[in-house]
Amino acid sequence: MAESDRIAVLGAGNWGTTLAYILSQRGYRxxxxxxxxxxxxxxxxxxxxxxxxxxxxxxxxxxxxxSLGQALQKAAVCLFALPSQSLxxxxxxxxxxxxxxxxxISCVKGLEHHTRxxxxxxxxxxxxxxxxxxxxxxxxNIAGEIARGMPATSVAAALDxxxxxxxxxxxHSKNFRIYTSGDVVGVELGGALKNIIAIASGMVDxxxxxxxTKGALITRGLAEIIRLGTAxxxxxxxxxxxxxxxxxxxxxxxxxxxxxxxxxxxxxxxRWDDIQRSxxxxxxxxxxxxxxxxxxxDEGIEMPISRAVYQIIFENKDPRQAMEELMTREAxxx
Amino acid sequence: MAESDRIAVLGAGNWGTTLAYILSQRGYRxxxxxxxxxxxxxxxxxxxxxxxxxxxxxxxxxxxxxSLGQALQKAAVCLFALPSQSLxxxxxxxxxxxxxxxxxISCVKGLEHHTRxxxxxxxxxxxxxxxxxxxxxxxxNIAGEIARGMPATSVAAALDxxxxxxxxxxxHSKNFRIYTSGDVVGVELGGALKNIIAIASGMVDxxxxxxxTKGALITRGLAEIIRLGTAxxxxxxxxxxxxxxxxxxxxxxxxxxxxxxxxxxxxxxxRWDDIQRSxxxxxxxxxxxxxxxxxxxDEGIEMPISRAVYQIIFENKDPRQAMEELMTREAxxx
Numbered sequence: 017m018a019e020s021d022r023i024a025v026l027g028a029g030n031w032g033t034t035l036a037y038i039l040s041q042r043g044y045r046x047x048x049x050x051x052x053x054x055x056x057x058x059x060x061x062x063x064x065x066x067x068x069x070x071x072x073x074x075x076x077x078x079x080x081x082x083s084l085g086q087a088l089q090k091a092a093v094c095l096f097a098l099p100s101q102s103l104x105x106x107x108x109x110x111x112x113x114x115x116x117x118x119x120x121i122s123c124v125k126g127l128e129h130h131t132r133x134x135x136x137x138x139x140x141x142x143x144x145x146x147x148x149x150x151x152x153x154x155x156x157n158i159a160g161e162i163a164r165g166m167p168a169t170s171v172a173a174a175l176d177x178x179x180x181x182x183x184x185x186x187x188h189s190k191n192f193r194i195y196t197s198g199d200v201v202g203v204e205l206g207g208a209l210k211n212i213i214a215i216a217s218g219m220v221d222x223x224x225x226x227x228x229t230k231g232a233l234i235t236r237g238l239a240e241i242i243r244l245g246t247a248x249x250x251x252x253x254x255x256x257x258x259x260x261x262x263x264x265x266x267x268x269x270x271x272x273x274x275x276x277x278x279x280x281x282x283x284x285x286x287r288w289d290d291i292q293r294s295x296x297x298x299x300x301x302x303x304x305x306x307x308x309x310x311x312x313x314d315e316g317i318e319m320p321i322s323r324a325v326y327q328i329i330f331e332n333k334d335p336r337q338a339m340e341e342l343m344t345r346e347a348x349x350x
Numbered sequence: 351m352a353e354s355d356r357i358a359v360l361g362a363g364n365w366g367t368t369l370a371y372i373l374s375q376r377g378y379r380x381x382x383x384x385x386x387x388x389x390x391x392x393x394x395x396x397x398x399x400x401x402x403x404x405x406x407x408x409x410x411x412x413x414x415x416x417s418l419g420q421a422l423q424k425a426a427v428c429l430f431a432l433p434s435q436s437l438x439x440x441x442x443x444x445x446x447x448x449x450x451x452x453x454x455i456s457c458v459k460g461l462e463h464h465t466r467x468x469x470x471x472x473x474x475x476x477x478x479x480x481x482x483x484x485x486x487x488x489x490x491n492i493a494g495e496i497a498r499g500m501p502a503t504s505v506a507a508a509l510d511x512x513x514x515x516x517x518x519x520x521x522h523s524k525n526f527r528i529y530t531s532g533d534v535v536g537v538e539l540g541g542a543l544k545n546i547i548a549i550a551s552g553m554v555d556x557x558x559x560x561x562x563t564k565g566a567l568i569t570r571g572l573a574e575i576i577r578l579g580t581a582x583x584x585x586x587x588x589x590x591x592x593x594x595x596x597x598x599x600x601x602x603x604x605x606x607x608x609x610x611x612x613x614x615x616x617x618x619x620x621r622w623d624d625i626q627r628s629x630x631x632x633x634x635x636x637x638x639x640x641x642x643x644x645x646x647x648d649e650g651i652e653m654p655i656s657r658a659v660y661q662i663i664f665e666n667k668d669p670r671q672a673m674e675e676l677m678t679r680e681a682x683x684x
Binding site for chain 2: 158161162166167191234238264266272273
């Protein structure tokens with residue numbers, strides 16, 4: 017695509033706004049869709065997303081609109097950057113404006129709650145598998161750092177290598193290096209499942225259990241991600257790359273991670289109900305924990321960390337006791 | 351072995367002192383060897399290692415001595431917990447007091463500089479391969495956390511499974527969980543090579559490059575550890591476990607890590623010569639970087655992160671430029 021082409025970014029949260037901003041800097045014209053009319057109007061006028069991305073000023077090339085038709089008009093590319101549980105509805109509403117020539121890119125990390133589908137599966141189900149060019153973008157991508165031009169990497173995955181290369185061409189820059197993959201399942205599951213482990217990591221920090229425990233937890237977290245991921249058809253190697261291990265480590269380390277923060281607060285003794293009320297952004301790891309556990313049950317797979325996170329959030333299990341149980345599972349060969 | 355048996359801990363640095371302390375808590379009598387007579391005398395009198403492990407009081411069961419003969423007298427187990435470059439000499443001096451019935455355990459993470467040997471290879475070379483029972487202990491083990499009773503895991507590796515199980519029995523407790531492995535090469539190399547990546551991680555933090563960059567660096571760091579490790583005979587899976595990925599993540603995250611700290615200061619603009627003068631403990635990653643690069647050259651393997659660390663330390667390469675070069679290597683499939 018030519019740089020003069022238009023890109024629709026659906027979702028003006030912290031990731032969508034960041035993507036709109038960095039793509040506008042690369043010379044694209046952006047249609048940024050925000051479904052709440054008042055927020056769209058404010059963002060269009062102020063040029064700053066004070067809730068989700070304060071300090072970043074959107075240039076005139078970013079056209080903020082509450083109209084999907086306007087955002088997608090003449091767009092060569094359609095990026096989804098919404099909370100996972102809002103994707104299906106947005107996709108249904110966007111469907112009339114999406115054409116087979118457009119490249120559709122999911123930038124959402126999660127699993128749909130009641131169906132347990134990956135995000136690209138939801139898009140395929142809504143738009144029709146044969147009718148669209150579809151790719152996903154996932155990696156160690158704390159939005160605020162990328163918006164500030166700090167170096168980062170990510171992975172573009174698609175079944176058709178040309179679509180992955182197209183995503184790479186759109187995003188690749190000096191400070192945002194895009195690698196390609198054919199393993200859509202692995203790249204999406206890495207991005208979705210690491211949020212559960214990030215919650216557990218936050219708990220370790222909130223409980224003051226230290227770096228030794230956190231290193232062990234991340235190691236075992238990756239192992240349980242791989243157990244489920246490979247059972248669902250992903251390539252094991254994908255999880256050792258940037259979209260797996262890389263994203264996992266970044267999210268477990270960064271205090272800017274929403275999921276880490278939820279875990280930290282749980283570790284500090286807050287209850288999920290209270291935390292939830294105070295959140296301005298969705299912590300994807302919470303619904304993902306439930307979906308992942310159901311998938312694991314279907315596959316007959318053990319996911320002890322995900323189970324602990326689920327029990328702490330939804331069954332008021334004590335975080336310290338849960339972490340102690342995780343750390344004191346029977347000694348055996350590694 | 352009975353808990354009344356005696357264990358010799360050779361080396362009263364922060365790890366040796368920690369091991370002596372936790373083993374004494376498990377009921378063993380400890381001979382703790384410190385080669386500097388004045389330090390041994392102070393430690394014996396004060397019962398606190400104010401330089402390396404302040405705040406931890408050694409009980410009377412820990413007998414601190416500058417005499418190897420005394421430390422090893424009637425010892426069923428001999429632990430080495432010294433800087434890697436001091437191991438050979440200490441081992442040579444200890445050799446007359448080590449018997450074939452003793453279990454020798456290396457707790458040292460490094461490579462001998464001029465020979466590029468792993469620590470257990472040095473011990474074997476000095477003591478004679480056939481004459482000893484030999485195991486290694488390595489994992490995500492920030493000493494200060496373990497001394498304070500915070501939960502941690504580690505891996506005991508030996509060629510003879512009985513020796514690995516013996517190490518497990520000696521150390522395994524509620525808060526220090528020991529797993530066994532037969533891959534001595536992999537466990538030792540994971541522990542040694544991660545220190546190089548920890549220096550690079552510290553640089554990322556010192557340069558303020560953010561969590562996205564750090565996640566990418568750790569991912570690629572593990573990949574280059576695995577390239578060298580498998581070429582040297584290690585099992586790839588070992589590096590995905592606690593002694594590989596686990597130790598790597600812990601060391602790259604913890605501000606208590608000496609190697610991370612060296613990197614951080616380099617990233618902040620200090621020169622190695624100045625940093626070195628101020629260190630009270632050895633940063634193992636520095637000599638290991640050189641040894642690893644030489645081994646990689648022999649094997650025809652690329653280790654770009656280790657090379658960057660080496661060039662920054664020994665050739666005054668600019669850390670920012672080196673990190674930029676690492677992050678902007680050519681885009682390609684992952």
